[in-house]
Amino acid sequence: MSMEAISEALQKGKAKDVKALVQEQIDNGVSAKEVLEGGLMAGMDIVGRKFKANEVYVPEVLIAARAMSAGIEILRPLLIRDAVDPKGTVVIGTVKGDLHDIGKNLVKMMMEGKGFNVIDLGTDVAPEKFVAAAQEHKANIICCSALLTTTMTEMKNVVAAADAAGIRPGVKIMIGGAPITEEYCKSVGADAYSPDAASAAEKAVELIEAA
Ligand code: B1M
Numbered sequence: 001m002s003m004e005a006i007s008e009a010l011q012k013g014k015a016k017d018v019k020a021l022v023q024e025q026i027d028n029g030v031s032a033k034e035v036l037e038g039g040l041m042a043g044m045d046i047v048g049r050k051f052k053a054n055e056v057y058v059p060e061v062l063i064a065a066r067a068m069s070a071g072i073e074i075l076r077p078l079l080i081r082d083a084v085d086p087k088g089t090v091v092i093g094t095v096k097g098d099l100h101d102i103g104k105n106l107v108k109m110m111m112e113g114k115g116f117n118v119i120d121l122g123t124d125v126a127p128e129k130f131v132a133a134a135q136e137h138k139a140n141i142i143c144c145s146a147l148l149t150t151t152m153t154e155m156k157n158v159v160a161a162a163d164a165a166g167i168r169p170g171v172k173i174m175i176g177g178a179p180i181t182e183e184y185c186k187s188v189g190a191d192a193y194s195p196d197a198a199s200a201a202e203k204a205v206e207l208i209e210a211a
Helices: 002-011 015-027 032-052 058-079 102-113 127-136 154-165 182-188 197-210
Strands: 088-094 116-120 141-145 172-176
Touching: 002 015, 002 032, 002 058, 015 032, 015 058, 032 058, 058 102, 088 102, 088 127, 088 197, 102 116, 102 141, 102 197, 127 141, 127 154, 141 154, 141 197, 154 172, 154 182, 172 182, 172 197
Parallel strands: 088 116, 088 141, 141 172
Antiparallel strands: none
16 A cells, blocks of 8 residues: 555655655665565556556656656665675766666666765766776776667667777676667677666676676
């Protein structure tokens, strides 16, 4: 019932209510993961389906996204509290032409939780910018997020830019986002694909340990 309340408040874009309801669940001892998946992500999933069916439009989705981010901010300290010794540096961003950042922000949080220093380049990041930031910050990993079938093709350009700059294989390239698959990862020559934020952070640790 309470998870439904979070999902409903998110769908209506009521950020204040989402924050209060998320806090209430945490105070009641519900885990951050459960609130994230059962409340916030479940609500956004419904918004996504309604968006696809033209039952809601960009402004409603944007307001729901703001409400989701407000809820995630409450969970942030809980999701990253396991942070241990510094593991390495990750440069993260959403690819060129793409403004979706909620999933990317979750990946960032989970990476921080594993002890990575994360340089967040934001959204609409050009391939050269990923590479320049990786060089500047001596990063171990570049993480690219894409939510659109029209922008996922930019990942191939990030791989090409990294190859042209000669920073691979020292710098690994990880990719993810709703339209991305393992096969797509192989086809663009990236080093790893992860379906969700938690497994992305685990994969990053594996890559560092294997290096
Ligand atoms: Co947009 N949008 N959107 N949107 N939007 C989608 C993606 C869409 C699937 C909706 C639909 O039709 N059902 C559709 C894409 C269709 C396609 O290409 N196949 C779509 C569209 C069409 C558009 C516009 C073109 C709409 C328009 O203008 N007509 C436009 C494009 C703007 C642009 O980017 N240039 C647009 C705009 C927007 C808003 C701005 C309104 C808003 C974004 C706000 C924001 O991000 N700040 C928005 C939203 C919110 C969505 C939906 C509803 C939700 C996305 C989301 O945040 N999900 C989305 C529908 C859907 O996905 N169900 C949709 C929650 C988030 C936690 O999940 O980002 O998938 P996700 O992240 C996951 C995994 O994918 C993974 O980890 C996370 C979970 O743990 N992951 C990674 C993500 N990145 C990773 C990187 C990694 C590893 C894992 O690196 C290693």
